[in-house]
Amino acid sequence: xxxxxxxxxxxxxxxxxxxxxxxxxxxxxxxxxxxxxxxxxxxxxxxxxxxxxxxxxxxxxxxxxxxxxxxxxxxxxxxxxxxxxxxxxxxxxxxxxxxxxxxxxxxxxxxxxxxxxxxxxxxxxxxx
Numbered sequence: 737x738x739x740x741x742x743x744x745x746x747x748x749x750x751x752x753x754x755x756x757x758x759x760x761x762x763x764x765x766x767x768x769x770x771x772x773x774x775x776x777x778x779x780x781x782x783x784x785x786x787x788x789x790x791x792x793x794x795x796x797x798x799x800x801x802x803x804x805x806x807x808x809x810x811x812x813x814x815x816x817x818x819x820x821x822x823x824x825x826x827x828x829x830x831x832x833x834x835x836x837x838x839x840x841x842x843x844x845x846x847x848x849x850x851x852x853x854x855x856x857x858x859x860x861x862x863x864x
Contacts, residue, residue, distance in 0.1 A: 746797035748772035751849060756798050764802050768815065768857040769794040770849055784821045784853055788828040791856050796832075799860055806832050808860040811839040815855045819844040825854055 739760035743749075747756055747769065757766040771780040771790035774797065780790040799805055816825060822842060830837070838858070848855050 742766075742798060742802050744797045744801035746774055746800070747794045748774045748777070757802065759802055762862040764799075764804065764808075764860045764862075766795060766798050766858045766860065768813070768849075768855040769798070770852040770855050772850075779850060779852065784824045785828050787852065787854050788825050788856075791854055792828065792832050795856060795858060799858075802860075802862075804860050804862065807836075808862065808864045809833070809838045809858045810861055810864065812856055812858045814840065814842040815845050815848060816842065817845065817848060817853045821853065829856075 739758045741755045742757035742759055742764060744756060750756060750767070754767050757764050769791045771787035772778070772794065773780055773790065774794065780787055796806065799808065814825065814829070816822065819842075825842075
């Protein structure tokens with residue numbers, strides 16, 4: 737079985753040797769997204785809410801490229817530099833998953849790419 741590489745010009749290009757997402761047998765694995773603006777290539781560095789919104793927009797652009805949306809997401813992984821931001825991140829994240837939210841974990845880490853404050857990845861499936 738082969739897999740397809742998914743890339744969206746509406747999401748930031750990969751900053752290393754990885755794909756934005758891969759699709760195999762109707763399941764898509766989306767790489768961690770950080771608050772990079774896809775048009776300017778610049779980091780969104782405002783409030784944690786603004787950063788989280790940009791991360792979610794980037795995820796959505798990749799999902800859309802494969803004909804999916806947030807309703808197709810089965811699981812998310814959230815990585816944060818400061819778990820005291822959990823409530824603010826959770827509020828923004830929850831606004832994108834208004835019904836039947838996916839499984840998830842949130843983990844505090846010491847550092848993220850480009851020293852951002854939040855990174856989110858997801859697994860989605862067609863036919864959900």
